[in-house]
Structure formats: C-alpha cells, structure tokens
Amino acid sequence: MKVVTSGEMREIDRRAIQEFGIPGVVLMENAALRVFEAAKDMLGEVAGKRVLVFAGKGNNGGDGFAAARHLANWGAEVEVVLFASKNSLSGDALINFSIIINMGLPVHEALVSGDLDSVRNRLAGAHLIIDAILGTGIKGTVKGPVRDAVSLINDSGIPVLSVDIPSGISGDDGRVCGAAVRADTTVTFGLPKRGHFLYPGAGYTGKLIIGDIGIPKGVVESYEGITGELITRSRIAGLITKRKRDAHKGTFGRVFFLAGSAGYTGAAFLACQGALKSGSGLVTLGVPESINPVMEVKLTEAMTLPLPETDGGILSRDAVPAVLEQVRASRALGVGPGLSTRKDVPEVVKTLVREADIPLVLDADALNSLADDPDILKSRKAPAVITPHPGEMARLLGTTTAEVQEDRIGAAQEAAGKWGVIAVLKGANTVVGHPDGRFFINTTGNPGMATGGTGDVLTGIITSFLGQGMSSLDAALAGVYIHGLAGDRASLQKGERGLTAGDIVETLPLVISEFEK
Incomplete structure (x- = not known):
C-alpha cells in the first residue's frame, strides 16, 4: 500500500475531482461515513450517547460536520465546537455546516480561549470526542484556542476519534506542531500518510483505519510521484x-x-x-x-x-x-x-x-x-x-x-x-x-x-x-x-x-x- 505526504494526497483528491468528475462534496460525504462507522464501533449503541465534534473551518471540519449529521440521525446527542467564525466557512465544508444548522444541532464558536469555558462543562458525561480541527494541512504551530482545546481533549479522559490525522501532527514527518491531540482511533482517507507511521506522530495516532472514499484506482496508479510504500503482509x-x-x-x-x-x-x-x-x-x-x-x-x-x-x-x-x-x-x-x-x-x-x-x-x-x-x-x-x-x-x-x-x-x-x-x-x-x-x-x-x-x-x-x-x-x-x-x-x-x-x-x-x- 502506498503511503503519501499531505501534498501528494491533495493532488490525488484534485485529480479525482477535476479529471474524473467526482464532486468534492461526494468525497467528503464518503469520508464522513467512514468516520461515522468508526464512531459507531467506539460507541457501541449510538442512540442516547453524547458526542462532541471539535471542528475547524476547512475540509477536515466539513468531514466532522457530515459525521455529526449521521450520528444525530442515529439518535446521538451531538454538539459541535467550531474554531472559526461561521461566516468564514466556504465550499463543501459550508454545505455540510448549513445542513447541521438546519437540523438544529448546537454549534458553539470558540474564537478565543475564554470561549472554551462552557465547553469544559459540556464534556461532562460525553462518550466520544471527534477531533476534526486541523487535518493534514497544518502549517505553523498550534496556538490560541486550538492549543487550549488540544489540552482539554487530552485531559478529558474521553475516547477520541481523529479525522484524517490527530490535530497538531504533521502528515509529512510526524512532527508535533507545538501541541497535538492523542487519539484512540484515527480514520484517514484514501491512503495513509507518512505522519501516521513516523514518530512522534505514530504515538498519537492510536488505531489507524484507512477509509475508502471512492477515489478511482487509476488516480493512484497513474501518479508516478509517490515514492513511499508500507510493508504489509500482502x-x-x-x-x-x-x-x-x-x-x-x-x-x-x-x-x-x-x-x-x-x-x-x-x-x-x-x-x-x-x-x-x-x-x-x-x-x-x-x-x-x-x-x-x-x-x-x-x-x-x-x-x-x-x-x-x-x-x-x-x-x-x-x-x-x-x-x-x-x-x-x-x-x-x-x-x-x-x-x-x-x-x-x-x-x-x-x-x-x-x-x-x-x-x-x-x-x-x-x-x-x-x-x-x-x-x-x-x-x-x-x-x-x-x-x-x-x-x-x-x-x-x-x-x-x-x-x-x-x-x-x-x-x-x-x-x-x-x-x-x-x-x-x-x-x-x-x-x-x-x-x-x-x-x-x-x-x-x-x-x-x-x-x-x-x-x-x-x-x-x-x-x-x-x-x-x-x-x-x-x-x-x-x-x-x-x-x-x-x-x-x-x-x-x-x-x-x-x-x-x-x-x-x-x-x-x-x-x-x-x-x-
């Protein structure tokens, strides 16, 4: 199995969308379904369980919004903590955000660290945290309310499911970018990333699930620039x-x-x-x-x-x-x-x-x-x-x-x-x-x-x-x-x-x- 950098995965996504005509929102929906399936496995019975989705404004957050919809449809009590202004959302993430707003799911903006005070109280009795804040495209160092949220998540004692890669981990080299979520399970999409297997990032990943989101096989096979591969049983x-x-x-x-x-x-x-x-x-x-x-x-x-x-x-x-x-x-x-x-x-x-x-x-x-x-x-x-x-x-x-x-x-x-x-x-x-x-x-x-x-x-x-x-x-x-x-x-x-x-x-x-x- 190939293993890729964040940039290589973005190029694969781009080819799937532009050359094969798969709408980005379809890929996002498939990604959300893989997250939902992993969440079901972690929760057991979904109905009545409390889930907090910590989401950023990008596609990683969009995956989280769509997963929140599926969990709510199965009877979970879902709340979303958004680390951006609602007005800053765009593209496929905005589509899925609008859906959860129309469904009436509670959304709490966390624009400054003080906004997390109420979130601490909401963690009481929660059964699962979904980390959909940063994804593989992280640049720079984790700081501000996101850094405080990372500490809150890691200190909560609640099982954590990360979307694509634990927030704060570099997908290219496994580096901790100032602070990072420690996941119990991580669902990544299409292909695994280098940061899932290189330490210290490998130590934050937990159980890794590689989710199929419908990228055509030919997209990967025709991409000659990928040099990495996992040594697997097959x-x-x-x-x-x-x-x-x-x-x-x-x-x-x-x-x-x-x-x-x-x-x-x-x-x-x-x-x-x-x-x-x-x-x-x-x-x-x-x-x-x-x-x-x-x-x-x-x-x-x-x-x-x-x-x-x-x-x-x-x-x-x-x-x-x-x-x-x-x-x-x-x-x-x-x-x-x-x-x-x-x-x-x-x-x-x-x-x-x-x-x-x-x-x-x-x-x-x-x-x-x-x-x-x-x-x-x-x-x-x-x-x-x-x-x-x-x-x-x-x-x-x-x-x-x-x-x-x-x-x-x-x-x-x-x-x-x-x-x-x-x-x-x-x-x-x-x-x-x-x-x-x-x-x-x-x-x-x-x-x-x-x-x-x-x-x-x-x-x-x-x-x-x-x-x-x-x-x-x-x-x-x-x-x-x-x-x-x-x-x-x-x-x-x-x-x-x-x-x-x-x-x-x-x-x-x-x-x-x-x-x-």
Whole structure:
C-alpha cells in the first residue's frame, strides 16, 4: 500500500475531482461515513450517547460536520465546537455546516480561549470526542484556542476519534506542531500518510483505519510521484514460497557470517540462529580462533571456522584469505555482529566490501568500521544491504542521531542513493531505502524488541533470505516484516517487558510457516 505526504494526497483528491468528475462534496460525504462507522464501533449503541465534534473551518471540519449529521440521525446527542467564525466557512465544508444548522444541532464558536469555558462543562458525561480541527494541512504551530482545546481533549479522559490525522501532527514527518491531540482511533482517507507511521506522530495516532472514499484506482496508479510504500503482509506473502518435497540442504543456500569477538559471542550466535530459523540450509560462522571453542558449544546446527586473530580475541588481517575462500563457497555473507572495530577489523571489513562477489549484509561493527570511508561501498562487486540503527546511520552520514531521527525517511533515502545499497534504518517502524528513491515503512514490531541482540537476529534473517535467492530489496523487506511479526507473536506469549532476542528466534519458524500456507 502506498503511503503519501499531505501534498501528494491533495493532488490525488484534485485529480479525482477535476479529471474524473467526482464532486468534492461526494468525497467528503464518503469520508464522513467512514468516520461515522468508526464512531459507531467506539460507541457501541449510538442512540442516547453524547458526542462532541471539535471542528475547524476547512475540509477536515466539513468531514466532522457530515459525521455529526449521521450520528444525530442515529439518535446521538451531538454538539459541535467550531474554531472559526461561521461566516468564514466556504465550499463543501459550508454545505455540510448549513445542513447541521438546519437540523438544529448546537454549534458553539470558540474564537478565543475564554470561549472554551462552557465547553469544559459540556464534556461532562460525553462518550466520544471527534477531533476534526486541523487535518493534514497544518502549517505553523498550534496556538490560541486550538492549543487550549488540544489540552482539554487530552485531559478529558474521553475516547477520541481523529479525522484524517490527530490535530497538531504533521502528515509529512510526524512532527508535533507545538501541541497535538492523542487519539484512540484515527480514520484517514484514501491512503495513509507518512505522519501516521513516523514518530512522534505514530504515538498519537492510536488505531489507524484507512477509509475508502471512492477515489478511482487509476488516480493512484497513474501518479508516478509517490515514492513511499508500507510493508504489509500482502507485500511479503508472495516472497515466501512452499518448499519442494525433494529439496536438500544445499537447495536453501549456504550462508557465511563473519561475526563475534571476545566478550561478544552472543551477537554471532543470534545472527546464525536467525539464519537457521529462517530456513538457511547451511550456515558457517567465521570467528577469531580463541573463541571458536565457545561457539562450537553454543552452535550445534551451524559450522564454525576458526580464523587468525590478534591479541584479545580480535580478528586479524591474516584471516582474509580463508574468509574469501569461504565466501566463494557461499551464496550470501553477513558481516558485523559483535565483530569489534579494534586493530585489524576495519581493514578486513573494507577488503571484504571490495572483494566479496556474493550479496552481503553489513551491520553493527562492519558499519562502524566503514564510518571513516563509507564511499568504499561504491566499490563493491555485489548487491549489499546495510542495517544501521540511528547512531550508526549518523556516523555513516556524518550527522547526528537526532537529525537522523528527525528525518528517518530522508536518511534512509540518502544512504541508499549515495552508496547504491538497500538501507535498512532500524527502529520503531523501520524504514527501508532503495537507491532509486523509493522507501518502505515497516508495520510490524513492538517496544519489547528494544533489547540487545534483536538487530543481530535481523541480520541473520536478511542474510538467510539472500542465501535462499531473494533480491536484496525483497530480502530486506521480508526480513524486517517477519522479524517484527515474530516479535509481535512472541510478545503475545510472553509480554513485551522481558522479551528477548532468543524469544524472537524461537518464534520465527511458525511465523514463516504462516506465509507458506
């Protein structure tokens, strides 16, 4: 499913109206029906319930006016709080406002903060607030009576249904524009907006409902400027195929990991387990020779390759010939988890980037080893996926973690375009960037996954999928979605608090089997 900016959605609406001849008031009516349906679900029995609609003067308010009409027709006691002069309304919003006036619905103008004093009293006993104040077209900072209304709504303890996007949230980047409504449910129209999935806005959205308002399919399909897409179950379903009954272990790919150092054997273990539990037929782990005995005990299904090391259990440059030999016998390479960046390691990583001729995944210390010269990624011989967390991405791009987090889409797009890689920017709602400018936002995962080792598991999954023959983009998309889904499944069994990377690993086979069916 496409995900759009506010401007892109306005252009889609414009095309539907001007090129297909759908009156704007029809789109507004359809939007209002989607809001009404969501309100019914939240209220249960509608008749006799008290609903306050907080509305602005634009189309967002118009959606609210029309929804108020439907609720009143079903027996709800509806009042409207208007954050504009009645005389300032125009277009489709005015049409729907005139209808509720003719129906006799109470409307209270809130032009200054003092006008909200009576609204506070009306909130007593209300069952639902509909937030239809600002919508996705917000410019500037929320202030004056609207800002006071946001506080009133958030402090009320009454369930909140936001129209299109919570008022005060930027539809383009999820920014809080001074203050924002915290919704329990948000109904958006046509296509989801970036701000629904980018934090902090994602934290204000609540349950997101994507409402069909009758925009012709061809309007979206013909709009070539949309670069964003959600990673959804349907997107991934076609990538996981059922296995042939006469398959053997070589059918599902030989993958090689270069990972681990003294004190960081767990990262290497989790990457290998992530690959094994994602279906790799043969997994080999190259490690500094002094920790090989530990890894032989930890790993029973994967093979280990002891490699030359420097003092302290750190990989030596003398390991390169043996590593390249193993690379030639493998179909995918994962580098970085627990590898360290000390001594010879950066040189080894850079040599692999230049010389490895199989698809590779670069994570953690592999990325930190390239931070002083990330342009070396341009010299590689095979497709690559990088999987930085925000701090690692900041080091690669020469910026700060805060700046990366402020524009996660832009950071993923910049890295992917600059170095010609698939860039997986980890975090809540992971963003995947493609060199051609496309980006993808993941829709699975939960806060319980914010624990050590989960990124190593993701490296294992993506490397496994590459080894099984997926393209670098498909492996990244399937990897982040299934990784998050396994975390969601594991959290249902064990709760988010205390969830471990090992719990995610153990859930992977059952999650993947769902797609095979």
